Amino acid sequence: MNEEKSPKRIAVFCVGNRLHLDDGVGPAVYDDVCERFDIPEGVELFDLGVLTMDMINYIDTCDAVITVDAVEHSGEEPGTVLRGTPNELAQAQGSAMSLHDLRLKDLFDAAVLLGFDAEGICIGMQVENTEPAILTQDLTPRVKAALPLLVETLAAELARLGSPLIDKATGKAYVK
Numbered sequence: 001m002n003e004e005k006s007p008k009r010i011a012v013f014c015v016g017n018r019l020h021l022d023d024g025v026g027p028a029v030y031d032d033v034c035e036r037f038d039i040p041e042g043v044e045l046f047d048l049g050v051l052t053m054d055m056i057n058y059i060d061t062c063d064a065v066i067t068v069d070a071v072e073h074s075g076e077e078p079g080t081v082l083r084g085t086p087n088e089l090a091q092a093q094g095s096a097m098s099l100h101d102l103r104l105k106d107l108f109d110a111a112v113l114l115g116f117d118a119e120g121i122c123i124g125m126q127v128e129n130t131e132p133a134i135l136t137q138d139l140t141p142r143v144k145a146a147l148p149l150l151v152e153t154l155a156a157e158l159a160r161l162g163s164p165l166i167d168k169a170t171g172k173a174y175v176k
Contacts, residue, residue, distance in 0.1 A: 008063040010163055012045045012154065013055065015069040019135040022078075022127030022143045025150065026068045032151050037165035037174070043158065064119040064161055068154060071124035078128035079146030081153050086120045121157060125150050152176070 012033075016026035030047040039045055048055070059065055071082055125147075128140040139147065155165045155174040164173040 008042055008161055008163060009061060010043045010064045010066065010158065010161055011058060011062045012043065012158075013048050013065065013067045014046060015048050015050070015067055017050060018137050021129045021132045021136055021138060022125075022140055023070050023130040024137065025070045025125050025127060025139060025143060025147070028139060028144075028147055029068045029151055029154060032147065033154065033165065036151075036168060037155070038168055040158075040163045040166065043163050059118050062118040064121060066121045066123060066154065066157055068123050068150065070127040070130060072127060072130065074124075074126045076126040078126055078140065078142040079149075080126040081146065081149050082122075082124045082126065083153060083157070084122055086122050088122070123150065123153050123157065 014026035014030035016023045016028075018024040018027045027047050027049070030045060033039075033045060046055075067086075074080070074082060076082065125143060127143055138144075156176045158165055159173070159175050164175055166173055
């Protein structure tokens with residue numbers, strides 16, 4: 001019997017504050033992906049701003065949740081892209097708190113306690129400055145220059161999960 005497999009349900013949470021320089025790297029990815037790609041069926045892209053526990057019940061409806069966020073204190077150079085589980089990225093940041101009130105690890109730990117089994121994938125970028133003297137909607141030069149790599153990393157992750165982004169200019173699926 002040839003049973004057709006339904007596409008995975010994947011959520012992409014782009015997290016960050018657009019007004020705090022590099023903390024806006026998640027929303028910058030959201031903007032770039034929306035401008036350049038068609039989102040495949042089964043994938044939902046969110047510009048969340050600051051992550052909250054409000055998303056906990058949504059996780060239960062997904063097979064995978066990808067978060068895109070700024071990372072501090074990884075020891076890497078600004079613009080370096082990091083990928084891992086929520087626990088791995090939390091360890092990369094050491095004991096420092098997240099840039100937000102809720103760490104991604106905390107959200108996924110709560111989801112596990114509730115019996116949710118979505119795969120958690122975190123894609124982050126080591127940032128340079130998240131505390132501008134005045135509210136500023138932009139990225140620092142090194143982080144802005146590395147933004148295409150972060151978008152490409154997200155696109156490759158979606159392709160790995162079987163839901164590649166479709167390039168609006170060419171109509172072709174992103175596969176790398």
